[in-house]
Amino acid sequence: MEDGWLARVRQKLTGGKSPAPRDTWPDWYRTYREGYAPLPPPATPLDEISIVVLDAETTGLDVRRDRILSLGALRVTGNSISLADKFEAYLPVPAGFDASGSVSIHGIIPNSTRYHHMDEPTLLASFLQYVGSNVIVGHHINFDVEMINRSLQRHDAEPLWNTVIDTADLARRLRPAGYWTPPHDYSLDALAKRYSIPLSDRHTALGDCYITAVLWLKLLRRLAVKLDGDLVLGDLVKG
Amino acid sequence: MPNQVSYRVYDFLKEIAPFSYLEQEALLQVAGRVEVRYQPPGTVVFRPGEPPRDRFFVVKEGAIELFSEDAEGNELLVERCGERDIFGIRPLLANDNYIFLARAAEESLLYAVNSEGFRELIKEYPRVLEYLATSMAGSSRYALEYRAAHRQERIPPEEPPDLPALQSIHQSREPVVCRANETIIDAAKQMTEMNVGSVVVVNDERWPIGIVTDRDLRRSVATGMVSRKAPVFTIMSSPVLCIERKATVTEIQIEMIRSGYHHLVQTEDGSDKSAVTGVVSEHDLLLLQGNSPAVIIQEISRARTTGYLRELRDRAERLLASYIEKEVAIGYITAVMTQINDEIIRKCIKLGLASMQAEGHGNPPALFDWLALGSQGRGEQLLRTDQDNALIFEDVAANRYNTVKGYFLKLSDYVTEYLNEVGFDYCDGDMMASNPKWCLSVSKWKEQFTTWMIETTPENMLNTSIFFDYRGVWGDGSLPDKLSQHIFGEMEFKNTRFLASLASAALQNPSPLTFFRNFVVERSGEHKDFFDLKSRAMRPLTDAARVLILQAKQGNINNTLRRYEALAKLEPQNAELYREAAKAHEVLTRLRAELGLKRGDNGRFVKPSELSQIHRLLLRNSFTPVKEIQQLLEIRFQLNYIR
Incomplete structure (x- = not known):
């Protein structure tokens, strides 16, 4: 499984070494980076590590222009998803954005009092604290990570350091695209349908997280059958 | 704020007992702490000997199988838990390790409910524990689990297995x-x-x-x-x-x-x-715990003595009290209580048949049915009242008639005696199957009903009002059906006069209120100064319903509420009055049960002074439909000439 492309580019540029903490970093980002523990060895059984399933709802699909509206995350340990240990945060719709389009998709009413809104740095800080050094899993996750990275950069921080796994890639690995499986069949909807996961609460950050988390567990199971053995971290992440 | 995912969990749990007993707030908190567990097929949820780790499980999708292990280590399937089933809760309440092996039979998702908060809730919601304890006591899975759980400590291994049944044990104040x-x-x-x-x-x-x-x-x-x-x-x-x-x-x-x-x-x-x-x-x-109707009915079938039946009927009364208190719909309550009463009657007949056998009288010489009359016949009896019953048997050759009748009279002697022991007092008017007059063959019963319909004396009218609400509780219903067909056949000819007399009988007890809007109380006798709830308020309603439904030729509807419902459909112009009458009857039934439970009698007589303001108001309001329905009868059957 491939790592985040940014991380790889970054590793090439820096020769695989982390740059020294910069003075300009906000405190919360420094805490995150200084506390960052390297990935466990590839032989670590997968059910011994925690991963964080992440989903971001945004004003649109253009990473340069669009902004994050909400962020949801759930931690999966072994075969369990803990609903108590969740992350959920909302941002107000930034000025200059017509939010009506995203309302129809996400059901998020702009600046509604139903949600406890926070500002972007607070959201980033609390998310980094939540995610720590866990592997991040998500569906088409590179988009979500890139949205977060752009946001981090706007606040004088550097990108996420975590290893990232895309459930769409995992699904493709289990059942490559071909005549019977056209490429668009790797959407979350199509996969949820294929692996019989009820599509309730679609297009809320946490609802999508939950669906992705169940998908993740179901896909892992099938990968374990395919590889004929208990999964280790190395089966999913190239060292 | 609870998130969408825990709402989803909440939605799922709120339909499942015992979660259904929790208030929304509390259940949302439980839902928010749920851990969703994915179990691929063949994977183990827990093994025997493992500690329960503060959680129990609800199957969200898939299936989990529970196995026990015998001495040789063979797995025996104990139960298969499907969607919405709960498992793994006993060890938690018992602070004990798992006894069974739980394994996914299919790809499954489980909700692991964090027990830490749940245990706190149990204290606040006694019904939750009640539910858990009752369901565990009644389930063979838990019975097995109990036994396995203390096999090591108590029962020697060579002991033959013996599923602990619910035993009849009385609690003694003074221990023996x-x-x-x-x-x-x-x-x-x-x-x-x-x-x-x-x-x-x-x-x-x-x-x-x-x-x-x-x-x-x-x-x-x-x-x-x-x-x-x-x-x-x-x-x-x-x-x-x-x-x-x-x-x-x-x-x-x-x-x-x-x-x-x-x-x-x-x-x-x-x-x-x-x-x-x-x-x-x-x-x-x-x-x-007040019990569930199912437990009581099951116990009735196991009862061997009338003493125990009486105890069960007492338990049913406690159940009734909790229903009344919780304001459960009267239609439901009467259905449950009627079923329990019927079951008791059937049990008494079985005991009677056994006694006949034991005395060498052998099996019943002919097909028969036991007719419940009056309120039990209408399926409206809540509290134990006097017995009103009769027996009908198939026609037999004339030379055998007396022998056959003799057998059934003797049987009825036993049955009425047993019913009396259960707490259904003998009927003062001797309207019981043990009375030779009311233990008849189909043909004789037909004659009897014909006589009643022709000779409309006041006494016959009283009999009619009791006997016309018969309902078979023993046989296949074929004998009572024959009787019903006969009655409706007869009505083709004797319709008007008979119904008019019946309607007139329904007006025997006029307005329950005096001119000054006080209650009409009894002027003399044992119940002086009491208001007779039954004959002054309920009887006019049941009697009117019977006449009207007979006139409408709907003989198979045997219950006052259902009679008024049917009438409301048949006569849309009077629908509102009928619905009011049904409602009044419901209020009165509830009130009578409430009073009876409070005083330990059948609730028939009430002192106006013992009523609360609200009860007095309810009672008074229920008199309006009584009066109106009486007026309707008067006009319809042109009774102002007769009276």
């Missing part, structure tokens, strides 16, 4: 005790005399050292394994589990679930180093 060296037969005699299910074995200081239950007796003595002359200590269970005298029901329940013991001994200080003060059995707890 005996000494360890008394003979088993003496202990058994004492238990029988005192009518208890267990005896506590004590030492010189009255400290409990063991307990002998009727189950122990059955197991050891009845099977001939131990001599009846042997001292009790050879068969007693020891040590006993003790609890404090002031232990709450909740504590007792938890202790029973934890230990799997069916009897707990109450002592002065809760240890076995102090004097015995009482015994609580699992059975006593079931009694306290």
Whole structure:
């Protein structure tokens, strides 16, 4: 499984070494980076590590222009998803954005009092604290990570350091695209349908997280059958 | 704010008992702490001997199978838990390790409910524990689990398996005790005399050292394994589990679930180093919980004595009290109580048939049915009232008639006696199957009804009002059906006059209110100054319903509420009045049950002064439809000429 492309580019540029903490970093980002523990060895059984399933709802699909509206995350340990240990945060719709389009998709009413809104740095800080050094899993996750990275950069921080796994890639690995499986069949909807996961609460950050988390567990199971053995971290992440 | 995902979990759980008993707020909190567990097929949820780790499971999708292991390590399937089933909760309440192996039979998703918060909730929601305790006591899975759980500690392995059944044990205020060296037969005699299910074995200081239950007796003595002359200590269970005298029901329940013991001994200080003060059995707890109709009906079928039937009917009354208190719909309550009463009648008939057999009278010489009359016939009886019943048997050759009737009269003697022992008093007017007048063949019954319909004397009209609401409770219904066909056949010819007389009888008790809008109270006799709820308010409504439904030729509708419902459909112009009448009848039924339960009688007579303001108002409002329905009868049957 491939790592985040940014991380790889970054590793090439820096020769695989982390740059020294910069003075300009906000405190919360420094805490995150200084506390960052390297990935466990590839032989670590997968059910011994925690991963964080992440989903971001945004004003649109253009990473340069669009902004994050909400962020949801759930931690999966072994075969369990803990609903108590969740992350959920909302941002107000930034000025200059017509939010009506995203309302129809996400059901998020702009600046509604139903949600406890926070500002972007607070959201980033609390998310980094939540995610720590866990592997991040998500569906088409590179988009979500890139949205977060752009946001981090706007606040004088550097990108996420975590290893990232895309459930769409995992699904493709289990059942490559071909005549019977056209490429668009790797959407979350199509996969949820294929692996019989009820599509309730679609297009809320946490609802999508939950669906992705169940998908993740179901896909892992099938990968374990395919590889004929208990999964280790190395089966999913190239060292 | 709870998130969408925990809302989804909440939505799922709120339909499932015992979660359904929690308030939204509390359940949302439970849902928010749920852990969703994915179990691929063949994976293990827990193994025997593992600690329960503060969670129990609800199957969200898929299926989990529970296995027990026998001595050779073979897996025996105990239960398959499908969607919405709960498992793994006993070890948690009992602070015990898992006994079973739980394994996914299919790809499954489980909700692991964090018990930490749940345990707190149990204290606030007694119904949750009630539910758990009752469902565990009634389930063979948990019975098996109990046994397995303390096999190691208590039951020797060579013991034959014996599913603990719900036993009939009375709780004794004063515990029945005996000494360890008394003979088993003496202990058994004492238990029988005192009518208890267990005896506590004590030492010189009255400290409990063991307990002998009727189950122990059955197991050891009845099977001939131990001599009846042997001292009790050879068969007693020891040590006993003790609890404090002031232990709450909740504590007792938890202790029973934890230990799997069916009897707990109450002592002065809760240890076995102090004097015995009482015994609580699992059975006593079931009694306290008000029970479910299903448990009562099941127990009725197992009952062997009228004494126990009486106790069950008392339990049904407690159930009724909780229904009344919770304002359950009267239609539902009467359906449940009618079913319980019918079951008791059937049991009494079975006991009667057994007695006939035992006396050498053999089997019934002809097909017969037992007719419930009056309120029980209409399926409206809540509290035990006098018996009103009759017996009908198929036509037999004339030369056999007297022998056959003789058999059924004797049978009815037994049945009415048993019903009396259960608490249904003999009928003052002797309207019972044991009366030769009301134990007849189909043809004789037809003649009888024809006579009633022709000779419309006041006495006949009274009989009609009771007998016309017959309902067979024993046979296949074919005999009562023959009677109904006959009656409707007869009505083609004797319709008008008969119905008019019937309607006139329904007006026997005029307005229940005096001119000054006071209640009409009885002027003399035992119930002087009491208001007769039954004859002044309910009777006019039931009588009117009967006449109108007969006129409408809807003979198969045998219940006042359903009669008015049907009438409302048949006569849309009067629908509102009929619905009001039905509602009034419901209010009166409820009020009568409430009063009867409070006073321990059938609730028929009420002193206006003992009514609360709200009851008086309800009662008074119910009189309006009584009056209006009487006016309707008067006009329809042109009764102002007759009276």
